[in-house]
Amino acid sequence: MAKVGINLATGSLQQEETIVGIDLGTTNSLIAIVRQDTKQPIALREIDGLTLVPSIVYFDSFGNITVGAPAREKLVAEPQNTIYSVKRLMGKSYKDVSDHAGLFSYKVIDDNTDSLVKIQVGDRFYSPIELSSYILKELKHRAEHILKTTVTKAVITVPAYFNDAQRQATRDAGRLAGLDVLRIVNEPTAASLAYGLGVKPDEEKTIAVYDLGGGTFDISVLHISNGIFEVLSTHGDTYLGGDDMDRALVQYFQQQLNISDEQLATDKSLSQQLRLTAEAAKKHLSSNEDFSGEINGKTATVTRTQFNELIQPLINRTLESCRNALNDANLTPANIDAVVMVGGSTRVPLVKQAIRDFFGKEVHDELNPDEVVALGAAVQADILAGNNTEMLLLDVTPLSLGIETMGGLMDVLIPRNSKIPNRAGRQYTTQKDGQSGMRISVYQGERDMVADNRKLAEFNLTGIPAMPAGLPKVEVTFMIDADGILKVSATELRSGTAQSIEVKPQYGLTDEEVERMLLDSLTNAKEDIKTRALVEAATEAQQMLETTEKFILKQREFLNDDELAVTEKHMQLLRNAIDAKDKDLIQKEMELLNDVSRPFAERVMDAALKDAMKGKKII
Numbered sequence: 306m307a308k309v310g311i312n313l314a315t316g317s318l319q320q321e322e323t324i325v326g327i328d329l330g331t332t333n334s335l336i337a338i339v340r341q342d343t344k345q346p347i348a349l350r351e352i353d354g355l356t357l358v359p360s361i362v363y364f365d366s367f368g369n370i371t372v373g374a375p376a377r378e379k380l381v382a383e384p385q386n387t388i389y390s391v392k393r394l395m396g397k398s399y400k401d402v403s404d405h406a407g408l409f410s411y412k413v414i415d416d417n418t419d420s421l422v423k424i425q426v427g428d429r430f431y432s433p434i435e436l437s438s439y440i441l442k443e444l445k446h447r448a449e450h451i452l453k454t455t456v457t458k459a460v461i462t463v464p465a466y467f468n469d470a471q472r473q474a475t476r477d478a479g480r481l482a483g484l485d486v487l488r489i490v491n492e493p494t495a496a497s498l499a500y501g502l503g504v505k506p507d508e509e510k511t512i513a514v515y516d517l518g519g520g521t522f523d524i525s526v527l528h529i530s531n532g533i534f535e536v537l538s539t540h541g542d543t544y545l546g547g548d549d550m551d552r553a554l555v556q557y558f559q560q561q562l563n564i565s566d567e568q569l570a571t572d573k574s575l576s577q578q579l580r581l582t583a584e585a586a587k588k589h590l591s592s593n594e595d596f597s598g599e600i601n602g603k604t605a606t607v608t609r610t611q612f613n614e615l616i617q618p619l620i621n622r623t624l625e626s627c628r629n630a631l632n633d634a635n636l637t638p639a640n641i642d643a644v645v646m647v648g649g650s651t652r653v654p655l656v657k658q659a660i661r662d663f664f665g666k667e668v669h670d671e672l673n674p675d676e677v678v679a680l681g682a683a684v685q686a687d688i689l690a691g692n693n694t695e696m697l698l699l700d701v702t703p704l705s706l707g708i709e710t711m712g713g714l715m716d717v718l719i720p721r722n723s724k725i726p727n728r729a730g731r732q733y734t735t736q737k738d739g740q741s742g743m744r745i746s747v748y749q750g751e752r753d754m755v756a757d758n759r760k761l762a763e764f765n766l767t768g769i770p771a772m773p774a775g776l777p778k779v780e781v782t783f784m785i786d787a788d789g790i791l792k793v794s795a796t797e798l799r800s801g802t803a804q805s806i807e808v809k810p811q812y813g814l815t816d817e818e819v820e821r822m823l824l825d826s827l828t829n830a831k832e833d834i835k836t837r838a839l840v841e842a843a844t845e846a847q848q849m850l851e852t853t854e855k856f857i858l859k860q861r862e863f864l865n866d867d868e869l870a871v872t873e874k875h876m877q878l879l880r881n882a883i884d885a886k887d888k889d890l891i892q893k894e895m896e897l898l899n900d901v902s903r904p905f906a907e908r909v910m911d912a913a914l915k916d917a918m919k920g921k922k923i924i
Contacts, residue, residue, distance in 0.1 A: 326682025331392040332519025333357040337683035346680040372443035381577040394433040396471030430892040441482035465491040493525035495681030503529035518648035538633035540626040547650035553615040554583035709746040712840035730782040751826030753833040768802040
């Protein structure tokens with residue numbers, strides 16, 4: 306087994322192994338490195354000259370997985386088995402995406418809960434983490450093929466607005482793909498690094514990064530001082546991007562060719578054909594004045610002027626976000642020293658002109674806008690590898706810190722390689738009705754089960770007011786000061802009940818122990834995440850069974866004997882699935898139980914509403 310050295314002060318690896326930079330995008334993903342001969346970042350190209358890997362995963366009937374351009378070809382023929390835009394689902398719950406589930410041609414499981422979303426393909430259920438790991442694995446294989454060496458370490462970028470759950474999901478996806486994710490870097494920070502902004506230690510600038518990708522838009526205002534990037538403000542729309550330009554063209558072509566919404570709803574292949582033709586038209590019009598294409602045997606046409614009229618409202622929405630971001634940072638366009646353009650959709654001439662006019666200055670668009678984020682990630686990777694000593698690196702945490710949650714899972718609050726000083730918080734709730742206490746167990750390590758990590762401390766939060774399960778809100782906060790001292794506190798927000806504990810610096814680990822823990826996490830990554838998925842599914846199923854049992858006890862009068870029998874049958878099937886330790890079977894039986902119980906749950910709700918409205922007038 307190869308030995309990995311790690312500097313505990315900087316978190317940087319003491320070796321010459323190539324560390325790659327990865328842009329895990331909504332529409333496309335790519336991988337980059339800094340060439341050691343030229344010291345310049347480059348995106349890795351296959352023999353075909355392409356750097357971009359479409360962020361698309363296809364599953365055939367035998368369960369074989371295809372990623373990238375070959376998977377993209379299946380969008381029309383087998384849309385239900387072809388997963389795209391999975392980044393939009395990272396770290397999201399069912400409730401988060403319920404309003405947008407109709408935008409996906411594959412099945413997003415929606416049972417209106419706070420559980421993390423799952424995607425169904427055939428009889429299997431996948432998390433966005435698993436799906437993203439397939440994309441990352443493809444990038445890893447591509448890099449190894451081009452570089453002729455093993456690649457196990459990476460810097461991965463995320464949008465500046467990604468929350469803790471989304472960042473952790475990205476880390477987990479990397480680990481599942483066999484990558485040690487050394488740092489999660491904000492995309493605007495990476496784009497700035499690609500243009501050399503912030504690399505010099507004495508540089509001070511305020512910059513705006515305008516990122517219009519395939520499915521998302523965001524504008525970030527950054528202040529760079531002494532090599533430290535601070536996000537002053539970020540604004541945007543996670544459902545605004547080149548896809549919306551395509552959608553505007555789809556509607557235009559629909560009207561032109563008399564294609565009804567009903568036709569598109571029933572004919573997924575026609576729907577995808579329209580979408581792909583619209584995308585081709587958008588790209589063509591960036592350098593041509595008109596476009597002509599064939600859809601279902603008919604000719605569709607559009608000019609650049611017509612296209613500009615269609616997308617002007619979309620561009621206006623991005624400009625409104627720019628105003629909001631500047632207002633949040635208490636700045637005006639005149640305060641911005643540089644504007645960086647990111648994302649393939651910034652190639653549209655009208656977009657560039659609108660941003661030049663808004664900020665009153667030329668924009669940085671010299672680098673390929675599809676590659677700029679990955680190039681910046683490669684610059685950050687080069688710094689972590691110790692090859693670039695010009696830029697300041699803050700001290701970082703050597704291993705992840707978190708607490709134990711239901712099922713003995715490790716819930717990471719501060720991931721490994723996070724800058725210190727640092728603060729992170731997350732809310733938890735009770736599992737049982739009337740629960741008055743909660744044990745907070747603090748762990749350090751990279752494994753998914755706390756049993757495989759190192760316990761640092763434990764304390765009890767008592768005096769939680771008696772409430773139904775799920776109602777109390779307990780905020781657990783981790784705070785690491787500049788000396789590396791960790792303070793953990795827990796507060797029940799409704800009552801103000803609080804408790805805290807302090808853990809000493811470096812937590813008593815030697816370099817060898819850190820190395821062993823990191824290697825263990827990589828060696829066992831696949832099994833760990835499989836175990837986590839099973840534990841999470843079983844925990845969710847157990848909660849569903851308890852909720853259903855309570856519901857039946859309270860609302861027995863509203864259920865007939867047949868409904869009771871069918872519900873009990875599916876509850877038993879779910880218990881059997883839990884005993885069988887089969888994640889996909891558990892999730893399948895949960896969905897079936899949810900389906901059989903939904904009609905009478907809605908009936909009970911209707912009856913309760915009627916009862917509540919008796920004798921009341923609606924004005």
